Amino acid sequence: SYVLTQPPSVSVAPGQTARITCGGNNIGRKSVHWYQLKSGQAPVMVMYYDSDRPSGIPERFSGSNSGHTATLTITRVAAGDEADYYCHVWDDNGDQVFGGGTKLTVL
Amino acid sequence: QVQLEESGPGLLKPSQTLSLTCTVSGDSINSGSYHWTWIRRPAGKGLEWIGRVFSNGITNYNPSLESRVTLSVDTSRNQFSLKLTSVSAEDTAVYYCAREGCSGTTCFDSWGRGTLVTVSS
Numbered sequence: 296s297y298v299l300t301q302p303p304s305v306s307v308a309p310g311q312t313a314r315i316t317c318g319g320n321n322i323g324r325k326s327v328h329w330y331q332l333k334s335g336q337a338p339v340m341v342m343y344y345d346s347d348r349p350s351g352i353p354e355r356f357s358g359s360n361s362g363h364t365a366t367l368t369i370t371r372v373a374a375g376d377e378a379d380y381y382c383h384v385w386d387d388n389g390d391q392v393f394g395g396g397t398k399l400t401v402l
Numbered sequence: 403q404v405q406l407e408e409s410g411p412g413l414l415k416p417s418q419t420l421s422l423t424c425t426v427s428g429d430s431i432n433s434g435s436y437h438w439t440w441i442r443r444p445a446g447k448g449l450e451w452i453g454r455v456f457s458n459g460i461t462n463y464n465p466s467l468e469s470r471v472t473l474s475v476d477t478s479r480n481q482f483s484l485k486l487t488s489v490s491a492e493d494t495a496v497y498y499c500a501r502e503g504c505s506g507t508t509c510f511d512s513w514g515r516g517t518l519v520t521v522s523s
Contacts, residue, residue, distance in 0.1 A: 325507075326504070326506070326507040326509075328504070328507075328509040328510070330449075330510065330513075332443075335515065336515060337406075337498075337512075337513045337514055337515045337516070338498065338500075338510075338513040338516075339513070340509060340510060340511050340512075340513075343503075343504055343509045343511070344504065344507070344509075349511065381448065381449050383449075383509070383510070384507075385507045385508040389462065390451075390464070390465075391451035391464075391508060393448055393449040393450070393451070394448065395448045396448045396449070
């Protein structure tokens with residue numbers, strides 16, 4: 296089965312740029328989606344089709360996908376961005392595959 | 403704007419059946435435009451897709467759970483439901499319902515807040 300690999304944690308200072316990676320074999324050939332999870336809140340899709348931003352998501356959020364790595368980039372990180380982030384693809388076998396999740400900590 | 407809300411018992415004993423319902427507002431399950439999905443997040447672990455149901459009742463399940471899972475839809479109440487039999491401590495998780503969007507692929511564009519289900523004797 297297809298595997299997506301994310302770093303368990305990423306830490307950045309406020310105002311800096313956070314980059315959260317999602318590795319997978321030829322992931323560049325798939326559409327990657329990203330979700331933000333905060334405790335007690337409904338998860339939010341922050342990126343879809345690799346780099347499309349849903350309505351209401353700040354322009355500070357951007358995405359890219361090429362080769363074996365997809366990346367969610369958050370510029371000018373703020374305390375409110377602290378959350379768990381998951382990447383997701385729809386595998387060729389019809390399986391829904393999630394990465395292991397990355398905890399973003401704002402120092 | 404679509405909203406989803408999970409409901410159901412929060413505490414189960416091993417071997418019991420987990421039953422959850424997701425109530426949808428702001429969109430009609432019967433529109434036939436989307437699949438409706440269940441996803442869970444065990445404590446300290448990542449997200450796991452459980453399965454999905456279409457408005458006509460057609461389902462797809464995660465192979466690892468397929469033998470224990472049943473999804474159904476009640477279009478008259480604009481709800482869809484999850485049943486998971488023979489639960490164990492490994493089924494302790496936050497359970498989310500979500501709407502699938504994105505043509506040509508699958509993404510989850512709207513989610514419920516989730517409900518914690520604990521399996522303990």
